Amino acid sequence: xxxxxxxxxxxxxxxxxxxxxxxxxxxxxxxxxxxxxxxxxxxxxxxxxxxxxxxxxxxxxxxxxxxxxxxxxxxxxxxxxxxxxxxxxxxxxxxxxxxxxxxxxxxxxxxxxxxxxxxxxxxxxxxxxxxxxxxxxxxxxxxxxxxxxxxxxxxxxxxxxxxxxxxxxxxxxxxxxxxxxxxxxxxxxxxxxxxxxxxxxxxxxxxxxxxxxxxxxxxxxxxxxxxxxxxxxxxxxxxxxxxxxxxxxxxxxxxxxxxxxxxxxxxxxxxxxxxxxxxxxxxxxxxxxxxxxxxxxxxxxxxxxxxxxxxxxxxxxxxxxxxxxxxxxxxxxxxxxxxxxxxxxxxxxxxxxxxxxxxxxxxxxxxxxxxxxxxxxxxxxxxxxxxxxxxxxxxxxxxxxxxxxxxxxxxxxxxxxxxxxxxxxxxxxxxxxxxxxxxxxxxxxxxxxxxxxxxxxxxxxxxxxxxxxxxxxxxxxxxxxxxxxxxxxxxxxxxxxx
Amino acid sequence: xxxxxxxxxxxxxxxxxxxxxxxxxxxxxxxxxxxxxxxxxxxxxxxxxxxxxxxxxxxxxxxxxxxxxxxxxxxxxxxxxxxxxxxxxxxxxxxxxxxxxxxxxxxxxxxxxxxxxxxxxxxxxxxxxxxxxxxxxxxxxxxxxxxxxxxxxxxxxxxxxxxxxxxxxxxxxxxxxxxxxxxxxxxx
Numbered sequence: 110x111x112x113x114x115x116x117x118x119x120x121x122x123x124x125x126x127x128x129x130x131x132x133x134x135x136x137x138x139x140x141x142x143x144x145x146x147x148x149x150x151x152x153x154x155x156x157x158x159x160x161x162x163x164x165x166x167x168x169x170x171x172x173x174x175x176x177x178x179x180x181x182x183x184x185x186x187x188x189x190x191x192x193x194x195x196x197x198x199x200x201x202x203x204x205x206x207x208x209x210x211x212x213x214x215x216x217x218x219x220x221x222x223x224x225x226x227x228x229x230x231x232x233x234x235x236x237x238x239x240x241x242x243x244x245x246x247x248x249x250x251x252x253x254x255x256x257x258x259x260x261x262x263x264x265x266x267x268x269x270x271x272x273x274x275x276x277x278x279x280x281x282x283x284x285x286x287x288x289x290x291x292x293x294x295x296x297x298x299x300x301x302x303x304x305x306x307x308x309x310x311x312x313x314x315x316x317x318x319x320x321x322x323x324x325x326x327x328x329x330x331x332x333x334x335x336x337x338x339x340x341x342x343x344x345x346x347x348x349x350x351x352x353x354x355x356x357x358x359x360x361x362x363x364x365x366x367x368x369x370x371x372x373x374x375x376x377x378x379x380x381x382x383x384x385x386x387x388x389x390x391x392x393x394x395x396x397x398x399x400x401x402x403x404x405x406x407x408x409x410x411x412x413x414x415x416x417x418x419x420x421x422x423x424x425x426x427x428x429x430x431x432x433x434x435x436x437x438x439x440x441x442x443x444x445x446x447x448x449x450x451x452x453x454x455x456x457x458x459x460x461x462x463x464x465x466x467x468x469x470x471x472x473x474x475x476x477x478x479x480x481x482x483x484x485x486x487x488x489x490x491x492x493x494x495x496x497x498x499x500x501x502x503x504x505x506x507x508x509x510x511x512x513x514x515x516x517x518x519x520x521x522x523x524x525x526x527x528x529x530x531x532x533x534x535x536x537x538x539x540x541x542x543x544x545x546x547x548x549x550x551x552x553x554x555x556x557x558x559x560x561x562x563x564x565x566x567x568x569x570x571x572x573x574x575x576x577x578x579x580x581x582x583x584x585x586x587x588x589x590x591x592x593x594x595x596x597x598x599x600x601x602x603x604x605x606x607x
Numbered sequence: 608x609x610x611x612x613x614x615x616x617x618x619x620x621x622x623x624x625x626x627x628x629x630x631x632x633x634x635x636x637x638x639x640x641x642x643x644x645x646x647x648x649x650x651x652x653x654x655x656x657x658x659x660x661x662x663x664x665x666x667x668x669x670x671x672x673x674x675x676x677x678x679x680x681x682x683x684x685x686x687x688x689x690x691x692x693x694x695x696x697x698x699x700x701x702x703x704x705x706x707x708x709x710x711x712x713x714x715x716x717x718x719x720x721x722x723x724x725x726x727x728x729x730x731x732x733x734x735x736x737x738x739x740x741x742x743x744x745x746x747x748x749x750x751x752x753x754x755x756x757x758x759x760x761x762x763x764x765x766x767x768x769x770x771x772x773x774x775x776x777x778x779x780x781x782x783x784x785x786x787x788x789x790x791x792x793x794x795x
Contacts, residue, residue: 202773204773204776206771206773206776208771208772208773208776209772209773210773505780508685509689509699510689511689511693536781539778539781540780540781542778543777543778543779543780543781546777546778547777549777550775550777551686553775554684554686555686557747557750558651558652560748561651561652561653561731561748561750562652564730564731564732564733564748565652565653565730565731567732568730568731568732
């Protein structure tokens, strides 16, 4: 009865079929053959792209710095294997448009020789600033998919005095099981990474949150975390999108992150389990982020698995290794099926954000016959951000974007719950993605028109100045001429007098 | 003698009329509506004439007088139409508004003679160059007014659609059969 009065700790959400069973029970495959060529994008993170410091023809070792980070929010890029740099040029990006982006092309020599860097004897003797520096230099970004540079987050955590570090092990997207396997097989390493992050943020309390459909991962993590009183392992209900940072923070701490604020402002920060694992490798072994565990699954995959691949491996090579039937593949998705990006072809590289690559058959896709809205409000019920998707979509349909923004378009996280639940198959989240892009385009247009006005004013002022100058010059010329004539006349009169 | 008197009288006439006009301008001055200036500042200001008026100011006047709909400015697109409608309290029907196609001028280096005519007319100084040097367009500053295209003697300046890159790529609007048949009618 009391439950009735308590504010629910989870808002909205859906329960899509998990479909993780194909990959969740097998060990992570670590013997992926090193590809002949790797395509390493210079931007695999949020922020400014990295700047290359190698030349074509250079020989590099595994883990060697290829491009350094520039700007406050950026991350460096390292060589995923040893070999020779073939090219630095534009190649298709792992993005729904497959438009070109700058990449470094590396021809591997098959030796996979590591670049050695000094390793501290006891990382806990390092200063917290040093931890952030090392994490930043290793090119670590949020591996859950957001790819925000981890070092920046650690620094923000230190500045804001975080009281709870949440480690996100929810992995709520269907099909994906890379975090699940990582927690089962490398629990101690993850826990070590969590301790290092706590040290780096000068914080003393961490909560590892794992969805209750991963009991084995929960058990493994609990055993690994037992010696450390600062780390708590917690089970959370299985629901999509439980891994959304604000949802998780609300469930774990009961605090709500206000609109427009970062979670660190209320003393909470959140990192993925994969990120913790990468931090462990960077600090304990001096290894940069050069590979990651990728879930390869879907109906068209012959051997679904979790596989550790060097970053920059083409998806087509991953597919060949996992025996994907390309004829049956109706859609290639990078990431999970709910929020992932559909890719036009498989000739695109895996990047730091690639948590999974799915080859889906036609039967796994949703039928797309759109019918009129019946105002059932199912989308309102499932929206984790508490928005009214149907009203927003109506406004966007007639291009009234400002009205959609007033309804909270900017708080939409594109989780796709509304599109998933809609009985009329209305592409709601697609409308919101379109509108968000359109709003950015409008802001850019607005900015450009302001700049244009400035340029035109400058030009008009300059033209006026030039005209004025010419006028003055003309006056001066006339005056000089008059003076000359006067002198001439004077001279003439003097001569005539003489 | 006749010539001198004609010059004298015409000059006097001109001065007298000028004085009259000057006095009239000072004492009979018509204050322009403040909203007119606001509307004009919203409009692109490139005096392109695509609306059918000789410039942005006359178009703004027509808008204030309610003679034309808020969707009058083709380069402004629906974003501008929304702003104008909000400011003037007009009803807005955006179904007829076509988003302007983004264009940018580009110099073909094979045929540019370095005549400097284009950068003399460019209203935003978006063209750089020097006499007898190949000119170039600063794409970010180009407002696609096409003035340079008109003056170029060798037709080496042409308008091209803005290239799509990852930076300006956007999701398209989802359109289903249902939308197409129902477009413009009541909301679903």
